Amino acid sequence: MALEKEPAQEIKELTHRINYLNYQYYQNSVSEISDFEFDGMLKRLQDLEDQHPELREPNSPTQRVGGTITKSFKTVHHRYPMLSLSNTYSEEDLREFDKRVRKAVGDNVEYVCEQKFDGVAISLTYENGQFVQGATRGDGTRGDDISANVRTIRDIPLQVHGKDYPGLFEVRGEVFLPLQVFEELNAEREEAGEQLLANPRNAASGTLKLQDSSVVASRKLGCFSYSFHCDKSPFQTHSESLQAIGKWGFKVSDTWRKCDSIEDVLAYINEWETRRFELPIATDGVVVKVNSYGLQEELGFTAKSPRWAIAYKYPAMSAATKLQGIQYQVGRTGAVTPVALLEPVLLAGTVVKRASVHNANEIQRLDLRLGDTVFVEKGGEIIPKITEVDFSKRPADSQPILYPTNCPACGTELVRSEGEANFYCPNEKGCAPQIQAKLEHFISRKAMNIDELGPKTIEQLYKAGYVQNAADLYDLTLDQLAGLERMGEKSASNILKSLEKSKEVAYDRVLFALGIRFVGSTVAKKLAEHLPDIVALRGASYEDLVAINEIGDRIANSILEYFQDPEHVQLVDRLQAAGLKFKSETTPLEMESDRLSGQTFVISGVFESISREELQQLIASHGGKVVSSISAKLNYLVAGDKMGPAKLEKANKLGIRILSEDEFLQMIR
Template structure:
């Protein structure tokens, strides 16, 4: 066989194996025997070894994985991987529809999907080939696990057909089927290893393994359910899924297009009865608005899309013994009681602790020492106690009374009127509060200072090298290198990252300060309305509540923070060290007040800018983005394919309409 003949045979074998693989793992319709498949694969491997010049990273031979250990690189998502809001009742589902109808006009269709209980993944394809697979991570960045994902047989390495976009992203869930999970746990028990608690943990742990050859043996599966970044005329989510299926993706077959919310509720009820018959785990139903145009119009909150929500099936409940209640101190001084339990299996995991949240919860449960308690997971990450078996209470057992003093510094706790939580007021010298504020300050959404984990902060604090967030900026290499588990490389990484944080924009610095009730979204609103820390510090309560979405509670917290002499000195230090404490003009161009006082609705599709880009331009020039048309709407920024009901409302109210070109001319004139 000469080189040209080898190339032809290699291409032929790759095409055959891609087709057989799809038939078996996606369609569940094998067209050849396992033995014949293995023989074809063996022939291909031998040819590729003999003719390395024809190497292809998406060859079917990549499915076997490699025994070379690889470290995962962090990759920033092109589109954030947001979480979904949870609902637990029919009324909450109807409330979801009510909220949507307040924001958009016209008929709404919904797509119902099974909520698979695995680990989220985002796949990127270019020219029909898989180029990258990234885990959800924190929603902003995830791990590049491409080598491991290539071993999953239901993930196409090369797409079918020729009508797919040049580049796009598709998201879904990587799962471990129950049968594989049970087999894996038997093997682990036989060799003396601890079995996995549930299929989700097993899938997640497998995907993060450093050895893709082992991943290949774990027989993971992948269901895809969200196509995005696609430049094509299909403007319906359900149709996008059917198209993706034609390209070779394993799109769930148990997906339904519903014409109204009653059909959605029927779908939820039907799967509650038959969900245990599935080969993979689910924990609910995801409901999405079908129209892509309506999705774009509804947009996103800071944490989740407004056009989608999940319904979680009723949680499993178990009973166990309460051994002890302990107390944790948060970075704001908030005291959280935690129930330490006799270990019990709940929804596939062993539960040892459950959150009690605050003193009222303890009192309402009437908890006594040694009580038999009922525990549920529900929508909580940490399980919670939902009841007590009073009939089994030990005679003479003492009632559990909430502590009066901080468990860390012994300061007397306070509870403000109208608040549920107790607080330790000793924010200057209570160790968990100090360390907690520093951990928040360096976190990815805040200053994103790399190399400083919880253990390192604890070490620096114990060595008296840091007492507050400002001390990070006076750390020296000779301070860090001698410490345990440290060295030149670790010290350089920390100090370089601290230096890089001086470029973090003002709104993130504001969030990083850890002012109570000022989360990432509130910090962005404040930075836009009050573009410097000095202006914010001198703002009155009345001025603050005038800012969009800032209520009395947030305003009072801000005033209290900046009136404190300690915080004034801290801000003064941060200024000296060069942090960004003023808002810079946006990179997208110079701002103006040309749209000041105008409320603008965007509708339709546009040629020159995306909806998000147009919204940024509106804000940059002083305007306000509004979701629905009303008498207060200043004008409609109109693209193509506007719904007829929206046009009718515009005409009825006499709202002006301007095109994309007219809008751009307006802000650029």
């Protein structure tokens, strides 16, 4: 019988093994073991670290999934300034740059060309091969410490591979949101009735500054590393450093190239003008650097940028075509979105027939009219958009486009809430596109994942009168399904099996599937964590909801409105009766003491050393109870920074004891 390993030894071995497997998978695209085996190892490591928190390493692979809550990001000073590059849009400027370089250091100059990825610059510091700090560019001299969020990015090694690295060094990189992830994220936001993100760069930048690192992990950010910095560099050239950091475990894009002359540089730029659209990340140009570190030092810097590098930016891809019509689409939330129908035109390697117009305000701002010649652009945006009108080609008899006042699908008068750009159809229970879109959302992969059903079948079921809402799906019979066009008995049976299997889906995904406006999958997870069953969610007050991290005013009001509708309540009741999960499957709370037994607490404000969620957990684990409102029966108000004055006034009026963060922690010590 094998002897059981000491926890410290097992944690060390598991950490080393998982780091190696991650390196093989993410850097070399090699899977040495199955996902099931890998997940088992990671779970074992997580369990050991939970049992022995003092043995958890700062760069443990378990930190990849996030979970740290950061209330504020501390400012850090860059050891090496993060300067911006001077930009150019012309071949002439590049040739002038080459002349200046050769005039200063001679004709024996090599360049390195790299793609200018449209992401967020980041500085990564390592000591003795261990990741110790990740920081934003900031003003170039100082940035924000976002280390907890950086640890979730799998392209960034937490432990450097090999042994030939300096004791202290820094790597610079560009953090990005892959185009596919960006499109999925926007699709989810559209489903939740939220404003779409403009482009992947803004999305990546916003993600890096989120307070909850587990949400950052879910966004699947990537990072291409592009430069190395050290007091005494072991490398002679930039190209040597790129090859080395690639071996150490950093992800370096294989699109870089060494060029012997400015002609080679221009050839690279011309080659990638169209090839760049094949990449999984948006790019907007090429960075040209002098390869030799010795020559870089000789050339030096201006006040704002290095003299040994320049960025060539491609002009935004634009094409002229005719606006043939405007199609108004009704989404799941009732938002009526205009889409421009264009005369087909080739743009950035693809034929474009449709373009985004966003909303009525945009039609008015551009003064769009049918028959106009319009310019369509594909820059940092993924979806082509109309940027301007060629008024010189406008037909003499053109008329302004009048935005519809009634729903194009059901004829109901449209409404627009104060502060919102979109018009909405309020007929959510009788507007066919809304009903079908709600059903399609319910069966989607991130929701109930009923993969045997699809939009075409949903449309057939709706038109046949079999389904009006999600609960109707669980009342379907074999005869009803088999009677649909192009549907055999086997396919019908598979749909029923898929519906049955969906009853195993976790509570947070069921919440997401309900389609409550502004409740995307991330918000649904937060709700399920803090309000662990549907009874708690239905009974939650506005204060209960906004007390949850990242649940704001708009989301809270949307949830309250949803459960005030009797038809929504009936829908949830029917789904619950059908067997769907409306309760979180959480592990029982471990009681630490009964020190707070019989005591009630209200938590309000922001805390320095602990999150509100952790405070709630501590109170419960010591026998206390957290309540949402202040009353004469309340024992304590735990007050943090930025607490609402109304709560404080009410607590003082009722003579309730107010505890600071330190005073509360002292109570349970």
